[in-house]
Amino acid sequence: MGFFSKIKKFWDVDQRLDKAVEEYKTERGMPEETPAGEATVKAPPAQAKPVPPAVAAPTAPKPADVGAPSAKVPPKAEAWQNDLLLSLRKAEPRLSIWLSIVLEGVDKAGPQLWERLLFLFKALEAPEAEAKDFVERFRKWLDDMEYVRVPEFRSELQFRLALALELEDEEDERNRLLLKLSEGLEKTKEQISKRIEGLMASHSKIDESFWEELEEILIMADVGFEPSMKLIERLRDRVRKAGTDDPARFKEFLREELETIFKAPKRITAINPPEVVMMIGVNGVGKTTTIAKLAYRAQMQGRRVLIAAGDTFRAAAIEQLEIWAKRVGAGFYSKGAGADPAAVAFEAVDKAVSEGYDLLLLDTAGRLHTKINLMEELKKIQRVCGKKHPGSPHRSILVVDATTGQNALQQAKLFGEAVGVDEIILTKLDGTAKGGIVVAIALEHALPITFVGLGEKMEDLRPFNGKDFAQALLGT
Numbered sequence: 147m148g149f150f151s152k153i154k155k156f157w158d159v160d161q162r163l164d165k166a167v168e169e170y171k172t173e174r175g176m177p178e179e180t181p182a183g184e185a186t187v188k189a190p191p192a193q194a195k196p197v198p199p200a201v202a203a204p205t206a207p208k209p210a211d212v213g214a215p216s217a218k219v220p221p222k223a224e225a226w227q228n229d230l231l232l233s234l235r236k237a238e239p240r241l242s243i244w245l246s247i248v249l250e251g252v253d254k255a256g257p258q259l260w261e262r263l264l265f266l267f268k269a270l271e272a273p274e275a276e277a278k279d280f281v282e283r284f285r286k287w288l289d290d291m292e293y294v295r296v297p298e299f300r301s302e303l304q305f306r307l308a309l310a311l312e313l314e315d316e317e318d319e320r321n322r323l324l325l326k327l328s329e330g331l332e333k334t335k336e337q338i339s340k341r342i343e344g345l346m347a348s349h350s351k352i353d354e355s356f357w358e359e360l361e362e363i364l365i366m367a368d369v370g371f372e373p374s375m376k377l378i379e380r381l382r383d384r385v386r387k388a389g390t391d392d393p394a395r396f397k398e399f400l401r402e403e404l405e406t407i408f409k410a411p412k413r414i415t416a417i418n419p420p421e422v423v424m425m426i427g428v429n430g431v432g433k434t435t436t437i438a439k440l441a442y443r444a445q446m447q448g449r450r451v452l453i454a455a456g457d458t459f460r461a462a463a464i465e466q467l468e469i470w471a472k473r474v475g476a477g478f479y480s481k482g483a484g485a486d487p488a489a490v491a492f493e494a495v496d497k498a499v500s501e502g503y504d505l506l507l508l509d510t511a512g513r514l515h516t517k518i519n520l521m522e523e524l525k526k527i528q529r530v531c532g533k534k535h536p537g538s539p540h541r542s543i544l545v546v547d548a549t550t551g552q553n554a555l556q557q558a559k560l561f562g563e564a565v566g567v568d569e570i571i572l573t574k575l576d577g578t579a580k581g582g583i584v585v586a587i588a589l590e591h592a593l594p595i596t597f598v599g600l601g602e603k604m605e606d607l608r609p610f611n612g613k614d615f616a617q618a619l620l621g622t
């Protein structure tokens with residue numbers, strides 16, 4: 147489900163829009179030619195299937211709708227509308243193209259941008275109130291973040307549209323993610339990929355000295371001793387089965403092995419709303435930011451989110467979380483610093499149930515995991531949630547900081563044993579050469595890494611895909 151309760155996915159090649167485009171042009175006496183003067187792209191010959199009722203061609207919302215000056219839209223400006231309609235008609239959803247058309251001639255946030263976004267949603271037949279809600283939320287977000295110029299927010303806007311229109315898996319978005327992942331892994335690639343290429347070039351065959359050198363590379367990239375041994379064992383097996391000792395093929399074997407390792411099964415549990423997610427992890431790993439990013443995604447996917455400040459250890463942590471909740475338009479619940487975290491959890495679950503939230507993100511104290519009482523506290527929170535809303539917390543997500551390398555592995559072990567962890571989110575992958583920790587965590591724990599943090603912006607939390615990761619790490 148996306149942000150909108152319904153949209154027409156015209157990119158399934160539907161003549162409706164062709165008809166709408168023709169009517170649109172006729173009503174406005176627009177030239178047969180496209181703005182660039184080429185002959186109009188003729189709609190594909192109508193196929194036999196019955197033409198569903200015509201869709202009223204979207205007309206640019208009156209400027210008054212969006213609080214813009216009441217100047218009439220000059221005829222030239224309609225060219226972008228025509229381009230957008232024509233682009234929407236193509237058989238494939240190309241968000242980057244639509245956005246380029248929407249942003250043509252727009253250099254900053256303002257009435258012209260709102261008018262264009264509303265036109266796009268109208269062309270997709272999104273309910274008007276929801277379209278306005280999307281624009282209003284984005285406008286408020288820009289104010290909060292003090293973003294004004296298009297380059298400051300274009301990427302976030304594209305990400306928001308990808309979530310709202312359920313196009314995150316669309317080709318452009320996937321390519322953008324791969325690029326972001328590759329950029330984020332730049333330092334790790336230096337450590338692993340470049341050195342493996344050197345290893346392959348300096349050996350005429352895969353022999354004992356090859357494996358010894360590989361072990362050193364993996365340990366240097368913070369895969370850790372145990373995990374490195376395990377990985378090398380699996381690679382020896384794979385090479386043996388392939389019946390070759392040609393170093394030139396090693397990268398292919400390594401990529402296949404990594405994809406296999408990352409295929410950790412995701413736990414799917416039946417959930418009666420609200421879904422209660424417990425966020426755990428030590429201080430400074432990026433938990434608060436990650437909660438905000440998760441809330442942002444869920445909101446853009448049409449879910450109502452409540453964030454609860456279960457980390458009552460520091461007033462600053464509560465305030466920071468409240469600021470983020472406001473920015474992403476999520477609900478917020480706290481009982482202030484010093485309150486009993488279990489009481490916060492209990493009352494937050496009660497609020498989420500009684501006010502019909504879809505998702506409750508429950509922040510918990512991040513004090514150093516060596517303090518045993520923290521583990522007791524987390525177990526008490528789990529019990530309390532289960533009493534209030536049977537089956538909850540439905541997921542416990544451990545947030546670890548990739549830059550802490552082996553320490554992250556320790557945390558995964560300790561929290562996993564103490565309170566049970568269902569998923570791992572690895573933050574700050576963009577800032578480390580220790581990306582090898584991803585392999586270590588996947589090898590040591592059958593825990594799925596569901597998201598990775600690639601920066602501080604909202605769009606910098608992306609679903610983790612082992613295949614993409616292996617490709618970004620090792621290059622094509």
Ligand SMILES: Nc1nc2c(ncn2[C@@H]2O[C@H](COP(=O)(O)OP(=O)(O)OP(=O)(O)O)[C@@H](O)[C@H]2O)c(=O)[nH]1
Nearest residue numbers: 429430431432433434435512573574599600601602
């Ligand atoms: N580069 C980068 N920075 C990140 C990422 N995730 C979080 N950060 C930054 O890391 C710092 C700590 O993030 P927080 O979310 O406050 O961490 P926390 O775990 O809540 O810390 P406490 O509030 O002390 O518990 C902030 O400056 C974040 O912007 C990431 O994926 N990449």
